[in-house]
Structure formats: C-alpha cells, structure tokens
Amino acid sequence: xxxxxxxxxxxxxxxxxxxxxxxxxxxxxxxxxxxxxxxxxxxxxxxxxxxxxxxxxxxxxxxxxxxxxxxxxxxxxxxxxxxxxxxxxxxxxxxxxxxxxxxxxxxxxxxxxxxxxxxxxxxxxxxxxxxxxxxxxxxxxxxxxxxxxxxxxxxxxxxxxxxxxxxxxxxxxx
Amino acid sequence: xxxxxxxxxxxxxxxxxxxxxxxxxxxxxxxxxxxxxxxxxxxxxxxxxxxxxxxxxxxxxxxxxxxxxxxxxxxxxxxxxxxxxxxxxxxxxxxxxxxxxxxxxxxxxxxx
Numbered sequence: 001x002x003x004x005x006x007x008x009x010x011x012x013x014x015x016x017x018x019x020x021x022x023x024x025x026x027x028x029x030x031x032x033x034x035x036x037x038x039x040x041x042x043x044x045x046x047x048x049x050x051x052x053x054x055x056x057x058x059x060x061x062x063x064x065x066x067x068x069x070x071x072x073x074x075x076x077x078x079x080x081x082x083x084x085x086x087x088x089x090x091x092x093x094x095x096x097x098x099x100x101x102x103x104x105x106x107x108x109x110x111x112x113x114x115x116x117x118x119x120x121x122x123x124x125x126x127x128x129x130x131x132x133x134x135x136x137x138x139x140x141x142x143x144x145x146x147x148x149x150x151x152x153x154x155x156x157x158x159x160x161x162x163x164x165x166x167x168x169x170x171x172x173x174x
Numbered sequence: 175x176x177x178x179x180x181x182x183x184x185x186x187x188x189x190x191x192x193x194x195x196x197x198x199x200x201x202x203x204x205x206x207x208x209x210x211x212x213x214x215x216x217x218x219x220x221x222x223x224x225x226x227x228x229x230x231x232x233x234x235x236x237x238x239x240x241x242x243x244x245x246x247x248x249x250x251x252x253x254x255x256x257x258x259x260x261x262x263x264x265x266x267x268x269x270x271x272x273x274x275x276x277x278x279x280x281x282x283x284x285x286x
Contacts, residue, residue: 024268024285027261028254112246119254123247126240133236145228150219150237157212157244161251164205168255171262 029086029118031169035079039124039163042075046131046159050152058142069135076128083121083166120162127158178278183270190266198259202252209248217241 049068057065116122134151137143143151220237223229229237272285 024265025261027257027264112250114243114246115250115253117254119247119251122250126243126247130240133233137233140232141230143228145226146219146223147228147233150216150223150229153212153216153219154237154240154244157209157216158247160205160208160212161247165251165254168201168258171258 026088028169029083029088031166031171032082032086035082035120036163036166038075038079038082039159039166042072042079043159043163045072045075046127046155049131050148053138053143053148056142056144056148057138059139060142062139062142065138066135069131069138072131073128073135076124076131079162080121080124080128083124083162084118086118088117120165123158123161123165127155127162130155130158176278178274183274186270186274187267190270191263194259194262194266198255198262202255202259205255206252213241213244213248216244 045068049065049072052065052068114122130151134143134155137147137151220229220241223237224234269285272283275281276283
C-alpha cells in the first residue's frame with residue numbers, strides 16, 4: 001500500500017503539470033448506467049450459475065446448465081462491446097497514469113501487450129473467457145473440488161475489477 | 175476589484191485537490207486490498223485443485239496463465255482509476271483558478 005500511497009501522492013503533481021494547458025479535460029470514458037446495470041445483472045447470473053453447481057456436478061447433467069452458460073457468456077460479450085464503444089476525448093490520460101504508476105514502483109504495466117484505455121472491457125473479456133473455459137471443462141468431465149472455487153474466485157476477481165472501474169466513472173457522484 | 179491573493183488561491187487549490195484525492199484514496203485502497211487478497215486466495219485454490227486432481231492438464235495452464243493476467247488486469251484497472259482521479263484533480267484546480275480570475279476581474283469567464 002506504500003507504493004499506492006506514493007502513486008496517489010504523485011497525482012497532484014501530474015495534475016498541476018497538466019494545468020499548463022489550462023482547460024478542463026476528460027481522461028476516461030463517460031459513466032454509463034446501462035453498463036453498470038448490465039454488470040450487476042451479469043454478476044447475479046454468474047453467482048446463480050455457481051450456486052446451481054454447488055460442491056460438484058457430473059458431465060451427464062451439463063445439458064441442464066448449457067443455457068445458463070450461454071446466457072452469461074452472451075451478457076458479458078455484449079457488455080464488453082458497450083464498454084469499448086465510448087469515446088475518450090483525451091486518450092493520453094491512461095498513458096500518463098501508467099507513467100505515474102511505473103515511476104512509483106508498479107511496473108506490471110510495462111510490456112503488457114493487452115494494456116488498454118478501457119480496463120473494464122479487458123476484465124469483462126477475461127471473465128467471459130473464464131466462464132467459456134469452465135463450460136468446456138464441465139461439458140467434458142463435470143466440475144469438482146477446488147477447481148470450482150478457482151473458477152468462481154477468478155470470475156469474481158475480474159468482475160470486481162470491471163464493476164469498480166465502471167462505478168468510479170461516476171466521478172463526483174460516488 | 176479585489177486582487178488575487180496568492181496565498182488564498184494556493185490554499186483553495188490545495189483544498190480542492192485534497193477533497194478529490196481524499197475521497198479517491200479511500201476507494202483505491204479498499205479496491206487494492208480486496209484484489210490482492212482475492213489473488214492470493216486464487217493461488218491457494220489453484221494449488222489445491224492441482225493437488226486434489228480436480229484441475230487437470232486440460233485447465234492447469236489456463237489457471238496459471240490467468241494468475242498472471244489477473245495481476246496485469248488489476249494494474250490496468252488501477253491505472254484507469256488513477257486517470258479518473260487525475261482528471262478530477264485537474265478539473266477541480268482549473269475551476270478554482272477560473273473562479274479567482276472571475277472574482278478579481280468582475281468578468282464571468284466560462285471554465286474552458
């Protein structure tokens with residue numbers, strides 16, 4: 001958290017430097033209530049799917065879950081497109097934020113080929129891929145043991161990233 | 175017309191920036207803590223799944239690759255949150271400066 005604190009301490013400096021242009025700006029996409037609502041609905045459907053699976057299921061019962069898998073994947077893929085469809089007037093924003101984080105010890109972004117100005121779209125895509133992989137595993141051999149916990153926790157991590165970012169876009173309305 | 179008081183202006187800028195950063199630090203800190211805890215837990219689940227045989231060769235590499243991806247995606251999200259914070263700080267400061275100019279000149283200049 002010390003690194004995060006240093007990064008945030010640099011935020012004011014970055015803002016002051018950018019004041020050289022002396023105008024208001026938009027560095028991130030606009031908040032979209034429909035995307036936030038869609039994420040809440042998708043998260044509910046994902047958690048319901050895991051609740052129906054419980055501690056384990058055999059592949060013979062997969063057909064009963066096929067529609068639920070397809071519904072969740074379709075929801076997530078549609079949300080990813082919506083999230084990417086918003087314009088960002090000043091696309092340098094995330095690049096500058098990346099520099100701030102990198103300069104303060106968070107180097108994960110360096111050489112990240114998937115780095116994007118739409119982080120929630122990336123997380124939604126990751127969640128969709130996780131559910132699609134789970135669907136294939138379920139269809140082939142059912143789901144058992146800690147593999148279920150790993151699928152659920154992984155999906156939740158990605159969805160939490162997307163939900164947090166989208167809610168953050170409310171800005172002063174938080 | 176009242177002249178701009180540099181000390182008061184600096185104080186107003188600091189207040190505007192602190193109001194934004196103070197709110198966002200709390201949100202970013204909570205998010206980071208939640209993510210780091212969940213990612214650590216994920217490594218335990220993956221190790222457990224490999225050990226109990228539920229994670230087989232079919233999905234083992236997927237889960238291991240996903241551990242790397244979720245750390246990168248977390249960092250990408252954090253950068254996105256910082257960008258929003260920078261935007262808010264920037265706009266808050268511009269608002270204070272334009273307000274001071276308007277007050278000193280008697281004009282009603284719109285914030286650009």
